[in-house]
Every structure is written in structure tokens, then in C-alpha cells.
Amino acid sequence: MTTVVELELPAADTALRRVFDRVPSFHCRMEQAAVSDCPGLWLGGGNRSEIEAALDDDPSVDAYSQIDTAPDERLYRIEFADEVCEIGAVLFAEDGTILAASAASGTWSVRMRFPDHxxxxxxYRRLLDRDIDVDVRRLQKGPEANSKRHGLTSEQYETIVTAIERGYFEIPRQVSTQELADEFGISNQSVSERLRRASGTILSTELNVEDGRSSLENRD
Structure with missing residues (x-):
């Protein structure tokens, strides 16, 4: 089952530290989903001359060129130094795909999809082995398309998938709603509501029947 992970990595351990030091308002974002270690980056938060001066002075950057411009940002193709490319290789080594990446206030936020957990x-362990202070901000199991196909919200999908994997529907039950609530950092009632709504939506979709809530609403 595919897994989507949102990571935070400090620029000090990865890329563009010197730019953030010299241009505190600097921010950037990846042009599109990446399958290589040299994506286009939209750079903003400063004028062209000060950003390019910082790029010239940044040891994580080997070369760069501007390829497009927008009112508040400029698109650059950046060739990073070998140590940054090695970090990129770590991200791609386990069949990872970068879905989105951005940086602000000296921190990179990277959203990735992997074949499984x-x-x-x-x-994650490879990054720690490189002494990168990586932080996992969010982890979602299962493709986002599935939650839309079944009519579930992302929260409902994540909760019911976790409940299945933890043995909530087993006899005897292997995990309680309170334990699931503790894992998600929400209330017991919220977990119960997510599971009821998710189960009802899936059953009504798969069995091609209308659930009770929809029937009552249609009668009003």
C-alpha cells in the first residue's frame, strides 16, 4: 500500500543554507513533481540581485540559470553540489517520488510518495544516518485517489486503514478506539465517528444501496 510522507529538513543540513542566512525572507518551491535531483525551483522573497549573490556564495550550489519569471518569483534551474545530490539520491533510492517541495525560514518541507511504509x-533511517535532523510531520497510508473514489475524506480513509491494520475489526479486537485516538491525537468520539461514517460510505458504495442518512435527507 502506497505511503505519502511529509518531511521537514533543515536547510543547514541540506541545501541553500547560505541563501537563507543572507536573505531571511527568501522562500522557494519546486516547479512540479520530481523524479530527478535537479528540479526547477521558483525563488522569491528578495530581489534578483541579492538572491543571485547569495546563490553565488552558497556552497550547496554549483550553477544556476533563470528560465522564467513571474510577478513575485523567478524560476531557476539549479545544479546542486555533490553532497546535495547525494541527499536527493537517498530520497529516490527507495522508489520515492517527490510530490511537492518548498522552503521557508530555513526549513525544507518535502511531500513524498513511497510504494509502502x-x-x-x-x-527516514538513511537520512538519519547522514546526520540530517529530519522530522516526519505527517504520514498517510494508501493512495489519495482511493479516498476520493470511495467517497471518503482523507481523515476517514487514514483512520479506517489504520484500524484495519491494527486489528480493530478482528475477533477478538486487537486495538481499541481509545488506542487509535491516542495514535491520531484526537478524541475517542472522533475516531468512532470517522469509523462509522467511513464504514457506512464504503458499504453503501460497494453494495450499491443508499444509507439511512441519505434516505432521511431525501424524505425531508
């Missing part, structure tokens, strides 16, 4: 875990 194990691939994501190995990538």
Missing part, C-alpha cells in the same frame, strides 16, 4: 521508513 517500509520504503518510507528505510528512507
Amino acid at each position: 517500509e520504503h518510507a521508513t528505510r528512507t
Whole structure:
């Protein structure tokens, strides 16, 4: 089952530290989903001359060129130094795909998709092995398309998938709603509501029947 992970990595351990030091308002974002270690980056938060002067002085950057412009940002193709490319190789080594990446206030936020939880875990450990202070901000199991196909919200999908994996529907039950609530950092009632709504939506969709809530609403 695919796993989507949101990571935070300090620029001091990865890329563009010197730019953030010299241009505190600097921010950037990746042009599109990446399958290589040299994506286009939209740079903003400063004028062209000060950003390019900082790029010239940044040891994580080997070369750069501007390829497009917008009112508040400029698109650059950046060739990073070998040590940054090695970090990129770590991200891609476990069949990872960068879905989105941005940086502000000296921190990179990277959203990635992996074939499964194990691939994501190995990538996390590889980053730690390189002494990168990586922080996992969010982890979502299962493709986002599935939650839309079944009519579930992302929260409902994540909760019911976790409940299945933890044995909530087993006999005897292997995990309680309170334990799930503690894992998600929400109330017991919220977990119960997510599971009821998710189960009802899936059953009504798969069995091609209208659930009770919809029937009552249609009668009013």
C-alpha cells in the first residue's frame, strides 16, 4: 500500500543554507513533481540581485540559470553540489517520488510518495544516518485517489486503514478506539465517528444501496 510522507529538513543540513542566512525572507518551491535531483525551483522573497549573490556564495550550489519569471518569483534551474545530490539520491533510492517541495525560514518541507511504509521508513533511517535532523510531520497510508473514489475524506480513509491494520475489526479486537485516538491525537468520539461514517460510505458504495442518512435527507 502506497505511503505519502511529509518531511521537514533543515536547510543547514541540506541545501541553500547560505541563501537563507543572507536573505531571511527568501522562500522557494519546486516547479512540479520530481523524479530527478535537479528540479526547477521558483525563488522569491528578495530581489534578483541579492538572491543571485547569495546563490553565488552558497556552497550547496554549483550553477544556476533563470528560465522564467513571474510577478513575485523567478524560476531557476539549479545544479546542486555533490553532497546535495547525494541527499536527493537517498530520497529516490527507495522508489520515492517527490510530490511537492518548498522552503521557508530555513526549513525544507518535502511531500513524498513511497510504494509502502517500509520504503518510507528505510528512507527516514538513511537520512538519519547522514546526520540530517529530519522530522516526519505527517504520514498517510494508501493512495489519495482511493479516498476520493470511495467517497471518503482523507481523515476517514487514514483512520479506517489504520484500524484495519491494527486489528480493530478482528475477533477478538486487537486495538481499541481509545488506542487509535491516542495514535491520531484526537478524541475517542472522533475516531468512532470517522469509523462509522467511513464504514457506512464504503458499504453503501460497494453494495450499491443508499444509507439511512441519505434516505432521511431525501424524505425531508
